[in-house]
Amino acid sequence: MATLKENLLRAVELTESDSPRLDLEVLLCHLLGKSRAWLYTWPEHPLDEAQQANFERLLKRRIAGEPVAHLTGSREFWSLPLKVNRSTLIPRPDTEVLVETVLTLCPQEQLQVLDLGTGTGAIALALASEKPRWQIVAVDRMPAAVALAEENRQQLGFTNVEILQSDWFGALSGRSFDVIVSNPPYIDPKDPHLREGDVRFEPLSALIAEESGLADIRQIAGAARAHLVAGGLLVVEHGWDQGRAVRRIFSECGYRDVETRLDYAGRERITLGRH
Numbered sequence: 215m216a217t218l219k220e221n222l223l224r225a226v227e228l229t230e231s232d233s234p235r236l237d238l239e240v241l242l243c244h245l246l247g248k249s250r251a252w253l254y255t256w257p258e259h260p261l262d263e264a265q266q267a268n269f270e271r272l273l274k275r276r277i278a279g280e281p282v283a284h285l286t287g288s289r290e291f292w293s294l295p296l297k298v299n300r301s302t303l304i305p306r307p308d309t310e311v312l313v314e315t316v317l318t319l320c321p322q323e324q325l326q327v328l329d330l331g332t333g334t335g336a337i338a339l340a341l342a343s344e345k346p347r348w349q350i351v352a353v354d355r356m357p358a359a360v361a362l363a364e365e366n367r368q369q370l371g372f373t374n375v376e377i378l379q380s381d382w383f384g385a386l387s388g389r390s391f392d393v394i395v396s397n398p399p400y401i402d403p404k405d406p407h408l409r410e411g412d413v414r415f416e417p418l419s420a421l422i423a424e425e426s427g428l429a430d431i432r433q434i435a436g437a438a439r440a441h442l443v444a445g446g447l448l449v450v451e452h453g454w455d456q457g458r459a460v461r462r463i464f465s466e467c468g469y470r471d472v473e474t475r476l477d478y479a480g481r482e483r484i485t486l487g488r489h
């Protein structure tokens with residue numbers, strides 16, 4: 215029977231992963247229901263036959279490229295454990311910059327907030343965890359994503375988030391907000407990276423937008439003004455090379471105080487403007 219230590223040496227088999235050792239640790243933690251600290255404390259712990267067989271199955275799928283989050287069914291975002299599945303994007307750490315930006319710019323305790331394209335509910339639920347008195351509406355066009363976000367909301371017990379199915383503002387007529395946030399699809403359909411890594415297993419409905427990736431951002435920026443209060447804030451995530459184009463879209467739509475914030479790697483990723 216192989217020990218934890220021996221199984222962790224198998225990182226060499228994950229030739230395509232950027233983080234092979236971490237992948238193995240996360241899979242073993244998931245399999246055993248233990249923390250990473252536990253793995254380090256008990257390196258000589260042997261897997262039993264059934265555990266080893268399950269580990270081999272997970273490893274095979276990971277070697278074939280399936281995202282770790284799909285194998286474990288969860289991903290942490292803003293320290294919240296979120297369920298994930300193939301209906302939407304696996305939340306990315308960069309999106310935490312959007313959450314941080316909104317929290318920094320909006321110290322108020324009572325606000326009406328909208329999250330467009332909520333996916334797992336990541337942004338809406340992270341904001342709800344910090345601001346229990348904000349009233350947050352979160353929408354997605356895909357029914358399976360709406361169901362997933364609602365499951366995450368219930369699991370975390372947040373009562374200040376309302377999750378709806380809506381094609382952008384389609385189901386929100388007559389409603390206005392102090393803050394509108396979105397991490398919309400923004401990848402150019404021709405981007406070769408769509409054939410690499412985790413994105414191969416995520417739905418195109420969460421990833422791509424026409425007009426070199428800018429069509430949804432343009433649509434959101436145009437329509438959001440009718441749903442923002444005077445002085446209200448629009449904040450969107452976009453690709454690292456889209457900052458200038460997004461600032462231009464915001465300015466053309468009439469937003470003021472338009473600016474772009476950087477992600478943890480120092481790339482332009484979050485653009486904001488005020489009504």
Ligand SMILES: C[S@@+](CC[C@H](N)C(=O)[O-])C[C@H]1O[C@@H](n2cnc3c(N)ncnc32)[C@H](O)[C@@H]1O
Pocket residue numbers: 301302303304305306309330331332333334335336337353354355356359380381382397398399400419420421
């Ligand atoms: C890039 S993912 C972001 C998911 C989540 N907000 C996050 O940051 O992890 C974009 C999401 O927008 C949703 N979406 C795409 N087009 C939409 C539309 N027209 N109306 C509403 N949601 C849409 C997708 O289903 C997907 O869940």
